[in-house]
Amino acid sequence: METDLGTAGAAVSDAGLRRRRNEDAFAIAALPRGACAVVCDGVATAPGSEEASRRAADAAVAVLTGRVSVGMDPQGATRAAVERAAEVVAGLGRDPETSPACTFVSAIVDAGGVTVGWVGDSRAYWLGEAGSRLLTRDDSWAECMIEQGALTAADAWADERAHVITAWLGADAGHVEPHVAAFRPTAPGLVVLCSDGLWNDLPDAAALAEVALKEHGPMAVARRLLRAALEAGGRDNVTVAVVPCPPPGGERGR
Structure with a gap:
Protein backbone atom coordinates (compact mmCIF):
# COMPACT_ATOMS: atom_id res chain seq x y z
CA MET A 1 0.00 0.00 0.00
CA GLU A 2 1.23 3.49 -0.84
CA THR A 3 -0.02 7.05 -0.34
CA ASP A 4 1.79 9.93 -2.02
CA LEU A 5 1.17 13.54 -0.98
CA GLY A 6 3.88 14.79 -3.31
CA THR A 7 6.41 17.07 -1.63
CA ALA A 8 4.33 17.14 1.59
CA GLY A 9 4.92 13.48 2.46
CA ALA A 10 4.42 9.83 1.58
CA ALA A 11 3.91 6.44 3.21
CA VAL A 12 4.30 2.79 2.23
CA SER A 13 3.42 -0.52 3.87
CA ASP A 14 4.32 -4.08 2.94
CA ALA A 15 3.63 -7.48 4.49
CA GLY A 16 7.32 -8.39 4.22
CA LEU A 17 8.73 -11.67 3.00
CA ARG A 18 7.67 -14.04 5.79
CA ARG A 19 4.22 -12.92 6.93
CA ARG A 20 0.96 -13.93 5.23
CA ARG A 21 -0.85 -10.75 6.18
CA ASN A 22 0.01 -7.18 7.01
CA GLU A 23 -1.03 -6.08 10.50
CA ASP A 24 0.60 -2.65 10.12
CA ALA A 25 -1.37 0.39 9.01
CA PHE A 26 -0.70 4.04 8.28
CA ALA A 27 -2.62 7.23 7.60
CA ILE A 28 -1.14 10.45 6.27
CA ALA A 29 -2.74 13.79 5.41
CA ALA A 30 -1.82 17.31 4.39
CA LEU A 31 -2.35 20.17 6.84
CA PRO A 32 -2.76 23.87 6.02
CA ARG A 33 0.96 24.41 6.71
CA GLY A 34 2.46 20.94 6.70
CA ALA A 35 1.39 17.33 7.13
CA CYS A 36 0.59 14.71 9.75
CA ALA A 37 1.09 10.94 9.76
CA VAL A 38 0.35 7.93 11.95
CA VAL A 39 1.84 4.43 11.90
CA CYS A 40 0.34 1.56 13.90
CA ASP A 41 1.62 -2.00 14.30
CA GLY A 42 -0.80 -4.76 15.27
CA VAL A 43 0.19 -6.97 18.20
CA ALA A 44 0.70 -10.39 16.62
CA THR A 45 -0.51 -12.33 19.66
CA ALA A 46 -3.84 -10.46 19.75
CA PRO A 47 -6.49 -11.59 17.23
CA GLY A 48 -7.93 -8.93 14.93
CA SER A 49 -4.96 -6.61 15.29
CA GLU A 50 -4.94 -5.81 11.58
CA GLU A 51 -8.27 -4.04 12.06
CA ALA A 52 -7.02 -2.38 15.25
CA SER A 53 -4.10 -0.82 13.42
CA ARG A 54 -6.18 0.39 10.50
CA ARG A 55 -8.92 1.91 12.63
CA ALA A 56 -6.49 3.51 15.06
CA ALA A 57 -4.48 5.15 12.28
CA ASP A 58 -7.56 6.46 10.48
CA ALA A 59 -9.17 7.75 13.67
CA ALA A 60 -6.01 9.49 14.83
CA VAL A 61 -5.35 11.30 11.56
CA ALA A 62 -8.96 12.46 11.46
CA VAL A 63 -8.49 14.01 14.90
CA LEU A 64 -5.10 15.51 14.05
CA THR A 65 -6.34 17.21 10.89
CA GLY A 66 -9.53 18.41 12.56
CA ARG A 67 -7.90 19.79 15.71
CA VAL A 68 -4.98 21.47 13.93
CA SER A 69 -7.28 23.09 11.37
CA VAL A 70 -9.21 24.85 14.16
CA GLY A 71 -6.05 26.10 15.83
CA MET A 72 -5.34 23.58 18.59
CA ASP A 73 -1.68 23.37 19.53
CA PRO A 74 0.13 20.28 18.13
CA GLN A 75 0.73 18.69 21.53
CA GLY A 76 -2.93 19.01 22.49
CA ALA A 77 -3.99 17.64 19.11
CA THR A 78 -1.62 14.71 19.53
CA ARG A 79 -2.99 13.78 22.93
CA ALA A 80 -6.54 14.01 21.61
CA ALA A 81 -5.62 11.78 18.65
CA VAL A 82 -4.10 9.08 20.86
CA GLU A 83 -7.09 9.21 23.18
CA ARG A 84 -9.48 8.71 20.28
CA ALA A 85 -7.39 5.91 18.76
CA ALA A 86 -7.29 4.16 22.14
CA GLU A 87 -11.08 4.40 22.46
CA VAL A 88 -11.59 2.97 18.98
CA VAL A 89 -9.28 0.00 19.55
CA ALA A 90 -10.64 -0.72 23.03
CA GLY A 91 -14.13 -0.89 21.56
CA LEU A 92 -13.28 -3.62 19.05
CA GLY A 93 -13.21 -6.60 21.41
CA ARG A 94 -15.67 -8.08 23.87
CA ASP A 95 -13.12 -9.97 25.95
CA PRO A 96 -10.08 -7.92 27.07
CA GLU A 97 -7.90 -11.04 27.10
CA THR A 98 -8.51 -11.77 23.40
CA SER A 99 -9.07 -8.25 22.08
CA PRO A 100 -7.19 -6.57 19.20
CA ALA A 101 -4.23 -4.39 20.11
CA CYS A 102 -1.65 -2.21 18.39
CA THR A 103 1.18 0.23 18.93
CA PHE A 104 1.01 3.87 17.84
CA VAL A 105 3.30 6.65 16.65
CA SER A 106 2.31 9.98 15.12
CA ALA A 107 3.90 13.17 13.87
CA ILE A 108 2.67 16.66 13.12
CA VAL A 109 5.10 18.64 10.97
CA ASP A 110 4.46 22.33 10.46
CA ALA A 111 6.34 25.61 10.18
CA GLY A 112 7.06 25.48 13.91
CA GLY A 113 8.78 22.10 13.84
CA VAL A 114 7.85 18.53 14.75
CA THR A 115 5.54 17.09 17.39
CA VAL A 116 5.54 13.32 17.94
CA GLY A 117 3.36 11.08 20.07
CA TRP A 118 3.69 7.37 20.76
CA VAL A 119 2.54 4.33 22.69
CA GLY A 120 4.52 1.11 22.29
CA ASP A 121 7.54 0.51 20.11
CA SER A 122 6.73 2.05 16.74
CA ARG A 123 9.29 4.79 16.25
CA ALA A 124 9.89 8.30 14.96
CA TYR A 125 13.30 9.39 13.63
CA TRP A 126 14.78 12.68 12.51
CA LEU A 127 17.09 12.26 9.52
CA ALA A 142 14.55 -3.71 27.16
CA GLU A 143 14.06 0.02 27.67
CA CYS A 144 12.64 -0.59 31.15
CA MET A 145 15.71 -2.61 32.14
CA ILE A 146 18.04 0.05 30.75
CA GLU A 147 16.18 2.90 32.47
CA GLN A 148 16.23 1.06 35.81
CA GLY A 149 19.95 0.39 35.47
CA ALA A 150 19.30 -3.34 35.79
CA LEU A 151 21.05 -4.19 32.50
CA THR A 152 23.36 -2.55 30.01
CA ALA A 153 21.84 -1.66 26.66
CA ALA A 154 23.73 -4.48 24.98
CA ASP A 155 22.53 -7.08 27.50
CA ALA A 156 18.96 -5.80 27.50
CA TRP A 157 18.60 -5.90 23.74
CA ALA A 158 20.21 -9.34 23.56
CA ASP A 159 17.61 -10.80 25.90
CA GLU A 160 14.74 -12.78 24.36
CA ARG A 161 12.30 -10.51 26.23
CA ALA A 162 13.75 -7.33 24.75
CA HIS A 163 10.87 -6.55 22.39
CA VAL A 164 8.01 -7.32 24.78
CA ILE A 165 6.00 -4.10 24.81
CA THR A 166 4.91 -2.49 28.06
CA ALA A 167 2.26 -0.13 26.63
CA TRP A 168 -0.19 -0.44 23.75
CA LEU A 169 -3.70 0.42 22.56
CA GLY A 170 -6.35 -2.19 23.37
CA ALA A 171 -9.13 -3.23 25.71
CA ASP A 172 -6.56 -4.76 28.07
CA ALA A 173 -4.24 -1.74 28.03
CA GLY A 174 -5.77 0.08 30.96
CA HIS A 175 -5.38 3.85 31.02
CA VAL A 176 -3.28 4.94 28.05
CA GLU A 177 -0.88 7.81 28.73
CA PRO A 178 0.88 8.79 25.51
CA HIS A 179 4.38 10.17 25.30
CA VAL A 180 4.40 13.53 23.51
CA ALA A 181 7.54 15.43 22.52
CA ALA A 182 8.39 18.47 20.41
CA PHE A 183 11.50 18.81 18.26
CA ARG A 184 12.69 22.04 16.68
CA PRO A 185 15.23 21.27 13.96
CA THR A 186 17.86 23.84 13.05
CA ALA A 187 18.32 22.56 9.49
CA PRO A 188 16.10 20.81 6.93
CA GLY A 189 15.51 17.09 7.21
CA LEU A 190 12.96 14.29 7.25
CA VAL A 191 10.66 12.89 9.89
CA VAL A 192 10.38 9.12 9.48
CA LEU A 193 7.73 7.08 11.29
CA CYS A 194 8.10 3.31 11.15
CA SER A 195 7.03 -0.03 12.55
CA ASP A 196 9.62 -2.39 14.00
CA GLY A 197 9.78 -4.21 10.69
CA LEU A 198 12.18 -1.45 9.64
CA TRP A 199 14.04 -0.56 12.81
CA ASN A 200 14.67 -4.15 13.90
CA ASP A 201 17.24 -4.34 11.11
CA LEU A 202 18.21 -0.66 10.94
CA PRO A 203 17.82 0.73 14.48
CA ASP A 204 20.53 3.38 14.25
CA ARG A 235 11.00 -10.87 8.61
CA ASP A 236 8.11 -8.65 9.68
CA ASN A 237 5.56 -6.28 8.21
CA VAL A 238 7.22 -3.00 7.23
CA THR A 239 5.60 0.43 7.28
CA VAL A 240 7.32 3.77 6.69
CA ALA A 241 5.93 7.31 6.57
CA VAL A 242 8.15 10.22 5.50
CA VAL A 243 7.39 13.91 6.04
CA PRO A 244 9.87 16.70 5.17
CA CYS A 245 10.59 19.52 7.60
CA PRO A 246 10.25 22.38 7.03
CA PRO A 247 7.17 21.62 4.95
CA PRO A 248 7.03 22.93 1.37
CA GLY A 249 6.59 26.67 1.58
CA GLY A 250 7.11 26.69 5.35
CA GLU A 251 9.78 28.38 7.39
CA ARG A 252 12.44 26.50 9.30
CA GLY A 253 11.62 25.85 12.92
CA ARG A 254 13.59 27.95 15.40
Whole structure:
Protein backbone atom coordinates (compact mmCIF):
# COMPACT_ATOMS: atom_id res chain seq x y z
CA MET A 1 0.00 0.00 0.00
CA GLU A 2 1.23 3.49 -0.84
CA THR A 3 -0.02 7.05 -0.34
CA ASP A 4 1.79 9.93 -2.02
CA LEU A 5 1.17 13.54 -0.98
CA GLY A 6 3.88 14.79 -3.31
CA THR A 7 6.41 17.07 -1.63
CA ALA A 8 4.33 17.14 1.59
CA GLY A 9 4.92 13.48 2.46
CA ALA A 10 4.42 9.83 1.58
CA ALA A 11 3.91 6.44 3.21
CA VAL A 12 4.30 2.79 2.23
CA SER A 13 3.42 -0.52 3.87
CA ASP A 14 4.32 -4.08 2.94
CA ALA A 15 3.63 -7.48 4.49
CA GLY A 16 7.32 -8.39 4.22
CA LEU A 17 8.73 -11.67 3.00
CA ARG A 18 7.67 -14.04 5.79
CA ARG A 19 4.22 -12.92 6.93
CA ARG A 20 0.96 -13.93 5.23
CA ARG A 21 -0.85 -10.75 6.18
CA ASN A 22 0.01 -7.18 7.01
CA GLU A 23 -1.03 -6.08 10.50
CA ASP A 24 0.60 -2.65 10.12
CA ALA A 25 -1.37 0.39 9.01
CA PHE A 26 -0.70 4.04 8.28
CA ALA A 27 -2.62 7.23 7.60
CA ILE A 28 -1.14 10.45 6.27
CA ALA A 29 -2.74 13.79 5.41
CA ALA A 30 -1.82 17.31 4.39
CA LEU A 31 -2.35 20.17 6.84
CA PRO A 32 -2.76 23.87 6.02
CA ARG A 33 0.96 24.41 6.71
CA GLY A 34 2.46 20.94 6.70
CA ALA A 35 1.39 17.33 7.13
CA CYS A 36 0.59 14.71 9.75
CA ALA A 37 1.09 10.94 9.76
CA VAL A 38 0.35 7.93 11.95
CA VAL A 39 1.84 4.43 11.90
CA CYS A 40 0.34 1.56 13.90
CA ASP A 41 1.62 -2.00 14.30
CA GLY A 42 -0.80 -4.76 15.27
CA VAL A 43 0.19 -6.97 18.20
CA ALA A 44 0.70 -10.39 16.62
CA THR A 45 -0.51 -12.33 19.66
CA ALA A 46 -3.84 -10.46 19.75
CA PRO A 47 -6.49 -11.59 17.23
CA GLY A 48 -7.93 -8.93 14.93
CA SER A 49 -4.96 -6.61 15.29
CA GLU A 50 -4.94 -5.81 11.58
CA GLU A 51 -8.27 -4.04 12.06
CA ALA A 52 -7.02 -2.38 15.25
CA SER A 53 -4.10 -0.82 13.42
CA ARG A 54 -6.18 0.39 10.50
CA ARG A 55 -8.92 1.91 12.63
CA ALA A 56 -6.49 3.51 15.06
CA ALA A 57 -4.48 5.15 12.28
CA ASP A 58 -7.56 6.46 10.48
CA ALA A 59 -9.17 7.75 13.67
CA ALA A 60 -6.01 9.49 14.83
CA VAL A 61 -5.35 11.30 11.56
CA ALA A 62 -8.96 12.46 11.46
CA VAL A 63 -8.49 14.01 14.90
CA LEU A 64 -5.10 15.51 14.05
CA THR A 65 -6.34 17.21 10.89
CA GLY A 66 -9.53 18.41 12.56
CA ARG A 67 -7.90 19.79 15.71
CA VAL A 68 -4.98 21.47 13.93
CA SER A 69 -7.28 23.09 11.37
CA VAL A 70 -9.21 24.85 14.16
CA GLY A 71 -6.05 26.10 15.83
CA MET A 72 -5.34 23.58 18.59
CA ASP A 73 -1.68 23.37 19.53
CA PRO A 74 0.13 20.28 18.13
CA GLN A 75 0.73 18.69 21.53
CA GLY A 76 -2.93 19.01 22.49
CA ALA A 77 -3.99 17.64 19.11
CA THR A 78 -1.62 14.71 19.53
CA ARG A 79 -2.99 13.78 22.93
CA ALA A 80 -6.54 14.01 21.61
CA ALA A 81 -5.62 11.78 18.65
CA VAL A 82 -4.10 9.08 20.86
CA GLU A 83 -7.09 9.21 23.18
CA ARG A 84 -9.48 8.71 20.28
CA ALA A 85 -7.39 5.91 18.76
CA ALA A 86 -7.29 4.16 22.14
CA GLU A 87 -11.08 4.40 22.46
CA VAL A 88 -11.59 2.97 18.98
CA VAL A 89 -9.28 0.00 19.55
CA ALA A 90 -10.64 -0.72 23.03
CA GLY A 91 -14.13 -0.89 21.56
CA LEU A 92 -13.28 -3.62 19.05
CA GLY A 93 -13.21 -6.60 21.41
CA ARG A 94 -15.67 -8.08 23.87
CA ASP A 95 -13.12 -9.97 25.95
CA PRO A 96 -10.08 -7.92 27.07
CA GLU A 97 -7.90 -11.04 27.10
CA THR A 98 -8.51 -11.77 23.40
CA SER A 99 -9.07 -8.25 22.08
CA PRO A 100 -7.19 -6.57 19.20
CA ALA A 101 -4.23 -4.39 20.11
CA CYS A 102 -1.65 -2.21 18.39
CA THR A 103 1.18 0.23 18.93
CA PHE A 104 1.01 3.87 17.84
CA VAL A 105 3.30 6.65 16.65
CA SER A 106 2.31 9.98 15.12
CA ALA A 107 3.90 13.17 13.87
CA ILE A 108 2.67 16.66 13.12
CA VAL A 109 5.10 18.64 10.97
CA ASP A 110 4.46 22.33 10.46
CA ALA A 111 6.34 25.61 10.18
CA GLY A 112 7.06 25.48 13.91
CA GLY A 113 8.78 22.10 13.84
CA VAL A 114 7.85 18.53 14.75
CA THR A 115 5.54 17.09 17.39
CA VAL A 116 5.54 13.32 17.94
CA GLY A 117 3.36 11.08 20.07
CA TRP A 118 3.69 7.37 20.76
CA VAL A 119 2.54 4.33 22.69
CA GLY A 120 4.52 1.11 22.29
CA ASP A 121 7.54 0.51 20.11
CA SER A 122 6.73 2.05 16.74
CA ARG A 123 9.29 4.79 16.25
CA ALA A 124 9.89 8.30 14.96
CA TYR A 125 13.30 9.39 13.63
CA TRP A 126 14.78 12.68 12.51
CA LEU A 127 17.09 12.26 9.52
CA GLY A 128 19.16 15.20 8.29
CA GLU A 129 22.46 16.08 6.70
CA ALA A 130 23.35 18.03 9.85
CA GLY A 131 22.59 15.08 12.14
CA SER A 132 20.06 12.33 12.79
CA ARG A 133 18.43 11.02 15.94
CA LEU A 134 15.71 8.81 17.38
CA LEU A 135 12.82 10.99 18.59
CA THR A 136 10.95 8.33 20.58
CA ARG A 137 11.77 5.87 23.35
CA ASP A 138 10.20 2.43 23.15
CA ASP A 139 7.70 1.18 25.67
CA SER A 140 9.50 -2.17 25.90
CA TRP A 141 11.04 -4.58 28.37
CA ALA A 142 14.55 -3.71 27.16
CA GLU A 143 14.06 0.02 27.67
CA CYS A 144 12.64 -0.59 31.15
CA MET A 145 15.71 -2.61 32.14
CA ILE A 146 18.04 0.05 30.75
CA GLU A 147 16.18 2.90 32.47
CA GLN A 148 16.23 1.06 35.81
CA GLY A 149 19.95 0.39 35.47
CA ALA A 150 19.30 -3.34 35.79
CA LEU A 151 21.05 -4.19 32.50
CA THR A 152 23.36 -2.55 30.01
CA ALA A 153 21.84 -1.66 26.66
CA ALA A 154 23.73 -4.48 24.98
CA ASP A 155 22.53 -7.08 27.50
CA ALA A 156 18.96 -5.80 27.50
CA TRP A 157 18.60 -5.90 23.74
CA ALA A 158 20.21 -9.34 23.56
CA ASP A 159 17.61 -10.80 25.90
CA GLU A 160 14.74 -12.78 24.36
CA ARG A 161 12.30 -10.51 26.23
CA ALA A 162 13.75 -7.33 24.75
CA HIS A 163 10.87 -6.55 22.39
CA VAL A 164 8.01 -7.32 24.78
CA ILE A 165 6.00 -4.10 24.81
CA THR A 166 4.91 -2.49 28.06
CA ALA A 167 2.26 -0.13 26.63
CA TRP A 168 -0.19 -0.44 23.75
CA LEU A 169 -3.70 0.42 22.56
CA GLY A 170 -6.35 -2.19 23.37
CA ALA A 171 -9.13 -3.23 25.71
CA ASP A 172 -6.56 -4.76 28.07
CA ALA A 173 -4.24 -1.74 28.03
CA GLY A 174 -5.77 0.08 30.96
CA HIS A 175 -5.38 3.85 31.02
CA VAL A 176 -3.28 4.94 28.05
CA GLU A 177 -0.88 7.81 28.73
CA PRO A 178 0.88 8.79 25.51
CA HIS A 179 4.38 10.17 25.30
CA VAL A 180 4.40 13.53 23.51
CA ALA A 181 7.54 15.43 22.52
CA ALA A 182 8.39 18.47 20.41
CA PHE A 183 11.50 18.81 18.26
CA ARG A 184 12.69 22.04 16.68
CA PRO A 185 15.23 21.27 13.96
CA THR A 186 17.86 23.84 13.05
CA ALA A 187 18.32 22.56 9.49
CA PRO A 188 16.10 20.81 6.93
CA GLY A 189 15.51 17.09 7.21
CA LEU A 190 12.96 14.29 7.25
CA VAL A 191 10.66 12.89 9.89
CA VAL A 192 10.38 9.12 9.48
CA LEU A 193 7.73 7.08 11.29
CA CYS A 194 8.10 3.31 11.15
CA SER A 195 7.03 -0.03 12.55
CA ASP A 196 9.62 -2.39 14.00
CA GLY A 197 9.78 -4.21 10.69
CA LEU A 198 12.18 -1.45 9.64
CA TRP A 199 14.04 -0.56 12.81
CA ASN A 200 14.67 -4.15 13.90
CA ASP A 201 17.24 -4.34 11.11
CA LEU A 202 18.21 -0.66 10.94
CA PRO A 203 17.82 0.73 14.48
CA ASP A 204 20.53 3.38 14.25
CA ALA A 205 19.45 6.80 13.03
CA ALA A 206 22.72 7.37 11.18
CA ALA A 207 22.31 4.08 9.30
CA LEU A 208 18.77 5.02 8.31
CA ALA A 209 19.97 8.43 7.15
CA GLU A 210 22.69 6.85 5.03
CA VAL A 211 19.99 4.89 3.19
CA ALA A 212 17.29 7.57 3.08
CA LEU A 213 19.22 10.68 2.16
CA LYS A 214 20.49 9.18 -1.08
CA GLU A 215 16.98 9.62 -2.48
CA HIS A 216 15.02 12.76 -3.33
CA GLY A 217 11.34 13.18 -2.52
CA PRO A 218 9.28 11.57 0.26
CA MET A 219 7.97 8.66 -1.82
CA ALA A 220 11.40 7.74 -3.14
CA VAL A 221 12.75 7.80 0.43
CA ALA A 222 9.90 5.69 1.79
CA ARG A 223 10.33 3.10 -0.96
CA ARG A 224 14.09 2.98 -0.44
CA LEU A 225 13.71 2.38 3.29
CA LEU A 226 11.15 -0.34 2.61
CA ARG A 227 13.51 -1.96 0.14
CA ALA A 228 16.31 -1.87 2.70
CA ALA A 229 14.12 -3.72 5.20
CA LEU A 230 13.21 -6.36 2.63
CA GLU A 231 16.84 -6.76 1.61
CA ALA A 232 17.70 -7.32 5.28
CA GLY A 233 15.32 -10.27 5.38
CA GLY A 234 11.81 -8.81 5.53
CA ARG A 235 11.00 -10.87 8.61
CA ASP A 236 8.11 -8.65 9.68
CA ASN A 237 5.56 -6.28 8.21
CA VAL A 238 7.22 -3.00 7.23
CA THR A 239 5.60 0.43 7.28
CA VAL A 240 7.32 3.77 6.69
CA ALA A 241 5.93 7.31 6.57
CA VAL A 242 8.15 10.22 5.50
CA VAL A 243 7.39 13.91 6.04
CA PRO A 244 9.87 16.70 5.17
CA CYS A 245 10.59 19.52 7.60
CA PRO A 246 10.25 22.38 7.03
CA PRO A 247 7.17 21.62 4.95
CA PRO A 248 7.03 22.93 1.37
CA GLY A 249 6.59 26.67 1.58
CA GLY A 250 7.11 26.69 5.35
CA GLU A 251 9.78 28.38 7.39
CA ARG A 252 12.44 26.50 9.30
CA GLY A 253 11.62 25.85 12.92
CA ARG A 254 13.59 27.95 15.40
